[in-house]
Amino acid sequence: MSEFKELIKSFSKSREYVRSFFIYGFKTREDFTKWSGRTYDNERRRLESWLSGYVRQDYNKKRKNIYLSIDSRLLDTNPLYRVWKAKSFTDNDIMLHFYILDALQKYGRQTADQLTDGIMQHYNRMFDSQIVRRKCNQYAEEGMLGKEKRGRDIFYRSGPPFQKLLSAYPGLAHALKLYQLFSPLGIIGNTIMENVSLQNHCFRVRHNFFVHTLEDEILLPILQAIHQKRNVLLYIRSTKSENILEKEGTPLKIFTSTRTGRRFLCLYLPEKRYFTTVRLDAIEKVVIKELFPDYASVRNNLEKNKAYAWGISFRNNNHTHLVHVKLTLYIDERSEMFILNRLDREGKGGAIRRIAPDTFTYEIDVFDANEMLPWLRTFTGRIIAVESDSNKLNQLFKRDFLTMYHLYFKEGNGQ
Amino acid sequence: MTELFSEIYNCYFQVIKSLIEQKSSLSKKELFFQIHNSCFEESALYLLPKLTENGWGFYEKKEGILHSKLSPDFYAPLTSLQKSYLKAILMDDKIRLFLTDQEIKDFDTVFSGIEPLYTPDDFYYYDRFSDKDDYKNPDYIKNFQTILAAIQNHEYIDILYESRSNKRIHHTYLPCRLEYSIKNDRFRLLAVDSRLQHSPKVVTLNLSRIKESHPTGTTARQVPDINKLMQHSYYHEPARIIIKNRRNALERAMLQFANYEKSTRKLDDDTYECLIYYNKENESELLIEVLSFGPMIQVTGNETFLRLIKERLMRQKTLFDKFL
Numbered sequence: 124m125s126e127f128k129e130l131i132k133s134f135s136k137s138r139e140y141v142r143s144f145f146i147y148g149f150k151t152r153e154d155f156t157k158w159s160g161r162t163y164d165n166e167r168r169r170l171e172s173w174l175s176g177y178v179r180q181d182y183n184k185k186r187k188n189i190y191l192s193i194d195s196r197l198l199d200t201n202p203l204y205r206v207w208k209a210k211s212f213t214d215n216d217i218m219l220h221f222y223i224l225d226a227l228q229k230y231g232r233q234t235a236d237q238l239t240d241g242i243m244q245h246y247n248r249m250f251d252s253q254i255v256r257r258k259c260n261q262y263a264e265e266g267m268l269g270k271e272k273r274g275r276d277i278f279y280r281s282g283p284p285f286q287k288l289l290s291a292y293p294g295l296a297h298a299l300k301l302y303q304l305f306s307p308l309g310i311i312g313n314t315i316m317e318n319v320s321l322q323n324h325c326f327r328v329r330h331n332f333f334v335h336t337l338e339d340e341i342l343l344p345i346l347q348a349i350h351q352k353r354n355v356l357l358y359i360r361s362t363k364s365e366n367i368l369e370k371e372g373t374p375l376k377i378f379t380s381t382r383t384g385r386r387f388l389c390l391y392l393p394e395k396r397y398f399t400t401v402r403l404d405a406i407e408k409v410v411i412k413e414l415f416p417d418y419a420s421v422r423n424n425l426e427k428n429k430a431y432a433w434g435i436s437f438r439n440n441n442h443t444h445l446v447h448v449k450l451t452l453y454i455d456e457r458s459e460m461f462i463l464n465r466l467d468r469e470g471k472g473g474a475i476r477r478i479a480p481d482t483f484t485y486e487i488d489v490f491d492a493n494e495m496l497p498w499l500r501t502f503t504g505r506i507i508a509v510e511s512d513s514n515k516l517n518q519l520f521k522r523d524f525l526t527m528y529h530l531y532f533k534e535g536n537g538q
Numbered sequence: 539m540t541e542l543f544s545e546i547y548n549c550y551f552q553v554i555k556s557l558i559e560q561k562s563s564l565s566k567k568e569l570f571f572q573i574h575n576s577c578f579e580e581s582a583l584y585l586l587p588k589l590t591e592n593g594w595g596f597y598e599k600k601e602g603i604l605h606s607k608l609s610p611d612f613y614a615p616l617t618s619l620q621k622s623y624l625k626a627i628l629m630d631d632k633i634r635l636f637l638t639d640q641e642i643k644d645f646d647t648v649f650s651g652i653e654p655l656y657t658p659d660d661f662y663y664y665d666r667f668s669d670k671d672d673y674k675n676p677d678y679i680k681n682f683q684t685i686l687a688a689i690q691n692h693e694y695i696d697i698l699y700e701s702r703s704n705k706r707i708h709h710t711y712l713p714c715r716l717e718y719s720i721k722n723d724r725f726r727l728l729a730v731d732s733r734l735q736h737s738p739k740v741v742t743l744n745l746s747r748i749k750e751s752h753p754t755g756t757t758a759r760q761v762p763d764i765n766k767l768m769q770h771s772y773y774h775e776p777a778r779i780i781i782k783n784r785r786n787a788l789e790r791a792m793l794q795f796a797n798y799e800k801s802t803r804k805l806d807d808d809t810y811e812c813l814i815y816y817n818k819e820n821e822s823e824l825l826i827e828v829l830s831f832g833p834m835i836q837v838t839g840n841e842t843f844l845r846l847i848k849e850r851l852m853r854q855k856t857l858f859d860k861f862l
Binding site for chain 2: 129130133134145146147148149171172173175179181188190192193194195196197205207208209210211212214216217218220221224225228229245246247248264265266267268281282283284285286288292294295297298299301302304305306307308310311312314315317318320324325326327328329330331332333334339340343346349350362376377378379380381382383384385389429432433434435453464467468469471472496497498500501503504505506507508521523524526527528530531532
């Protein structure tokens with residue numbers, strides 16, 4: 124049996140486990156059927172090691188399940204960032220990291236040969252100069268080292284300390300404390316904070332979905348493709364089966380829901396000539412492809428169209444016509460004006476009208492009226508009518524309401 | 539673009555850097571505590587021999603004390619990924635709460651040639667509320683900065699606040715945290731009312747409603763534990779909901795409620811029970827979220843929360859009966 128290691132080479136398997144433990148939190152060893160029991164044991168032990176303090180355990184029908192219970196309002200940082208700090212490395216990786224940077228910072232710019240000799244002299248460690256050169260080139264590519272050619276020699280020098288910059292711009296330290304918590308790819312902000320030993324005791328974030336960080340490795344190449352105006356080939360895990368589907372298109376924008384926690388990539392499919400969306404957490408791999416020449420006009424088109432998308436859908440029953448939705452509400456004008464405020468700030472510019480005392484209408488045109496259902500349900504208790512062109516929305520709303528009513532009042536839960 | 543999942547960001551690298559910065563010599567015990575506090579649960583088992591024996595050679599052992607061979611001024615320069623991230627956050631409208639226009643310009647010059655990792659235009663928050671805070675308002679910026687400084691210094695501040703009913707209230711508070719809401723794109727101040735020193739409670743003030751804020755020059759002798767106070771405000775009994783896994787409701791609910799403290803258990807093949815911890819302040823929000831799921835989830839407790847749901851349903855039934 125191989126020795127247990129808390130560090131890992133690749134992120135993908137752990138990503139799935141962390142997501143399962145964090146989101147579901149009720150799965151036992153027996154529920155994880157995709158991998159062997161031993162893999163489950165190792166992943167669970169790793170998770171307990173990485174996220175100690177956040178992991179809880181429970182017993183359900185004598186089966187142990189572990190879960191992550193995190194109230195995002197109580198935390199100074201995202202605990203799931205710790206998962207990104209578990210990449211395995213070799214002895215040479217860590218020794219050269221400290222020796223090369225220390226030597227360049229103490230003694231100034233040097234060639235790889237000079238560094239190799241210096242490491243031997245100052246730290247009593249012998250390395251092949253090729254290995255030192257390779258590491259220097261890797262760090263130059265990472266942006267940590269500068270590289271300049273003088274005659275036949277290539278000199279390396281350390282990048283400047285970020286602390287110096289922070290002293291010149293103290294506001295930036297506070298900005299980092301906030302942005303690392305909620306911004307896209309906040310993990311990177313968090314690594315900068317660690318770099319200068321900063322801690323956040325000033326900010327909290329509400330309505331934060333910590334689990335998004337697990338998609339950051341997918342988000343990076345997508346953003347790169349968006350900026351380069353290139354197509355992408357996506358490998359997407361089916362939500363219903365374990366099958367991997369391939370989809371190629373032009374990536375345009377990341378659509379994020381601040382309420383449901385879902386994030387989507389909005390893609391243009393050139394062959395079918397329409398927009399579609401793919402859940403970010405279903406994307407397993409991204410391959411950046413060729414330039415898309417018509418990028419600017421497609422993006423403009425998206426900007427025009429997204430005003431009519433309630434959520435992420437640009438089509439209704441395979442048609443792209445707009446559906447008119449009208450909501451009539453009973454709002455007590457003396458005590459419930461906050462409902463009007465809600466309609467105004469959440470209603471995406473829909474028209475609000477007072478049609479009688481305590482009676483208001485809200486009207487909007489959208490591509491896919493069904494997407495409005497969850498929002499419409501939040502006005503339960505105040506709805507006089509839901510109307511739309513297709514009438515389907517009204518029927519769905521009423522059917523769901525009656526089912527719900529029966530759940531509470533006809534099954535022994537009576538008044 | 540460089541890798542995000544890279545050993546450069548590994549916590550072992552990080553803890554060693556901190557150790558070198560902090561002390562040029564230390565005992566094995568100090569080393570253990572430092573690793574235990576900053577790394578993973580089992581890291582010390584692996585790291586200790588590498589640092590104390592003839593492993594990586596960063597320390598020299600003399601009479602039981604470890605002496606660092608590396609400079610205490612050691613630092614890790616920023617990677618391109620980190621620089622690109624900094625460029626990206628400089629494009630966000632909230633950055634003006636922290637930096638002046640001139641500072642942002644200067645910063646751009648320092649990192650000229652670095653592309654931002656993303657731009658605000660790359661993201662679209664399709665259900666975000668439209669009445670966001672005005673981050674360009676000079677009074678708002680001034681209040682934000684006064685509060686931020688007071689949080690750091692544990693200093694009481696005088697606040698003139700305009701309530702929802704447009705009443706002006708003047709109080710002294712000890713500011714504890716600034717809370718940013720992604721959904722509202724707004725800041726709130728979490729503070730403790732100075733009059734309630736013996737039984738402190740967290741009060742929440744919308745930053746946009748703060749008309750004036752002035753430092754008092756008085757600092758708190760004891761800083762309240764904000765997490766304890768917030769947890770203390772939670773109802774003893776959580777909301778208890780039953781989820782029927784139809785129309786992908788389980789996955790949707792688990793993700794939507796992931797930012798609450800919760801626990802879930804499976805009752806049978808397609809039925810799950812989830813306990814959600816909440817307080818008076820987020821009760822309406824939780825109620826709205828639960829209603830949005832329709833019949834896919836059913837509230838079974840606590841009594842107060844169940845009553846709220848039932849009231850809404852009865853009111854709706856009355857409206858339907860009356861108008862249809």
